[in-house]
Amino acid sequence: MDAARATFGGDDWIDLSTGIAPWAWPVADVPLGWEQLPEPGAIVALEAAAAEAFGVADPARVVAVPGSDLAMRLLALVIAARRPCVVRPGYAGHLAAWPDAVAVAPNAVRGFASGSPAREHGGVADADLLVLASPANPDGHVTDPALLRTLAQRMTVVVDEAYADPAPGLCPDADDRLVVLRSFGKFYGLPGVRLGFVIARSDLAGRLRALLGDWPVSSAAIAIGTAAYRDQHWHRAQQARITETGTLLDEVLRDAGLDIIGHAPLFRLVACTQATKLFETLAHHAILTRPFADQPDRLRIGLPRGAAGLVRLATALEEFPR
Numbered sequence: 001m002d003a004a005r006a007t008f009g010g011d012d013w014i015d016l017s018t019g020i021a022p023w024a025w026p027v028a029d030v031p032l033g034w035e036q037l038p039e040p041g042a043i044v045a046l047e048a049a050a051a052e053a054f055g056v057a058d059p060a061r062v063v064a065v066p067g068s069d070l071a072m073r074l075l076a077l078v079i080a081a082r083r084p085c086v087v088r089p090g091y092a093g094h095l096a097a098w099p100d101a102v103a104v105a106p107n108a109v110r111g112f113a114s115g116s117p118a119r120e121h122g123g124v125a126d127a128d129l130l131v132l133a134s135p136a137n138p139d140g141h142v143t144d145p146a147l148l149r150t151l152a153q154r155m156t157v158v159v160d161e162a163y164a165d166p167a168p169g170l171c172p173d174a175d176d177r178l179v180v181l182r183s184f185g186k187f188y189g190l191p192g193v194r195l196g197f198v199i200a201r202s203d204l205a206g207r208l209r210a211l212l213g214d215w216p217v218s219s220a221a222i223a224i225g226t227a228a229y230r231d232q233h234w235h236r237a238q239q240a241r242i243t244e245t246g247t248l249l250d251e252v253l254r255d256a257g258l259d260i261i262g263h264a265p266l267f268r269l270v271a272c273t274q275a276t277k278l279f280e281t282l283a284h285h286a287i288l289t290r291p292f293a294d295q296p297d298r299l300r301i302g303l304p305r306g307a308a309g310l311v312r313l314a315t316a317l318e319e320f321p322r
Helices: 002-008 040-054 068-078 092-097 106-114 145-151 202-212 219-230 232-255 275-283 306-317
Strands: 062-065 084-087 102-104 129-133 156-160 178-183 196-199 259-264 267-271 298-302
Touching: 002 275, 040 062, 040 196, 040 219, 062 068, 062 202, 062 219, 068 092, 068 156, 068 178, 068 196, 068 202, 084 092, 092 129, 106 129, 106 145, 145 156, 196 202, 232 259, 232 267, 232 306, 275 298, 275 306
Parallel strands: 084 102, 084 129, 129 156, 156 178
Antiparallel strands: 062 196, 178 196, 259 267, 267 298
């Protein structure tokens, strides 16, 4: 955002680049506990609340971490992988955590699991670790859970479900060969809390807890996360807001002649031969979206907050040449 302001000017920006819900869970009435270190019982309560939200029966399998991005980097230290592979295109943090990984296409993963000819597998056939996101970033593709469970019989599979809320996803099936990451900040609109979770069975969860130490997340993150996960009324309202605004965003994008080629609840991916020009047009209206250096014909657009944001986006799109 600082770079956008420096390049394009303006102050009243709408940030649609992150895929984070534009409505934040209200924290004003939560005692944040800055005056003391987190109590062990409070961390246990947070992980129990998260486990219930994820559909995990045993809270001991749910490990609180200071953000799912850091969790990936810690898992790279805990999981002994000689031949990792990472699905691309995808979140850059996966390759940052496993910089020596072989990049593989999504089709290679599906082909390997289904037993197609070896030449179609890329580096998956030789891998002992696979890292991917589901829903994928940036196209929102959800990989068949049965396929991932099949792959986990042959190698360790780390599934980044940062955009999977509010669905349980693969969390109930996690074990030491099928490891699931969850993000708190995206669905609850509070990325600055820096809270995420690793879901795994006892051995891996224990090693990760030993690496994190006695105070893995802050007192504020514990208080906010516990209360938010228990707030089912707000959770249902957030689901409804996301669904309704996503439908309206689709209408705005299609009315502008844009081709929606991928979607997740919190963002849409559009194909456009002049994606760079589209990005700049929106930026001149102080609307920040997500371009991709390796996919210059793609642009990811998150959910605006309310009718005013949708109208502003639609007005800016009127200036884009079709």
